[in-house]
Amino acid sequence: MNEMPEEMKTFFNTRADIYDTQQIKNIDGGEKCYHEIAQHIPSHTKTLLDLGCGTGLELESIFTKFPEIEVTGIDFADKMLGKLAAKYSKYSINLINSSYFTVDMGTQKYDAVISVMSFHHFTHSQKLKLYTNVFRCLKDDGVFIECDYMIGSNDSNIEAQFLSEREKLIMDYNLTENFYHYDIPFTIKHEMSLLTESGFKSVKKIWGIENTIMILSTK
């Protein structure tokens, strides 16, 4: 039997001190996606929401390119946010220590929303609700850039295996509605169709190395 997955917030809080080094080592493409993301943020962007911002690895390239940008970051792991706040104190940043499933993101508020390596733990229905809120909080023609662990080969059998393993863990350990750190990456095709289903008019894969994939969706 597989080990019981750790509760998500605890997982990240207990690893906050070593997170940056480990993350760069562990993901396909290493630090490349963190440099790449700034290149796709529209030049007129003044307000940006970062969902699951963690320690803010993706914000370094963004603040370098857009030093005046106003960033709102949401993350429920307070220790991760502490690291972020220490790194970027000279920039305009508003941190919300809560779950992005419950925070009211508002309506027509942001020029851009980003999320890096945070959404591969959630089901289709959880993400549909989340992406509908992301769509609503964007201004007209605003962009949502998601970079995440996906199944780069688009093999839906692999996706099904991850999902059935998750179901088994839920049964074996009688897991509740809380969030657990267990990966359920979608195929790129599935993720893109979900973004279309959430209302986005244009959904494009803009970058990828193996299973680290970046998708840009326009409202």
Ligand SMILES: C[S@@+](CC[C@H](N)C(=O)[O-])C[C@H]1O[C@@H](n2cnc3c(N)ncnc32)[C@H](O)[C@@H]1O
């Ligand atoms: C792998 S880290 C990514 C952090 C950062 N974006 C990066 O790429 O380095 C995932 C982050 O998502 C956060 N997270 C996961 N589920 C969340 C939720 N429901 N609400 C807010 N934050 C969440 C975790 O606390 C963690 O900091």
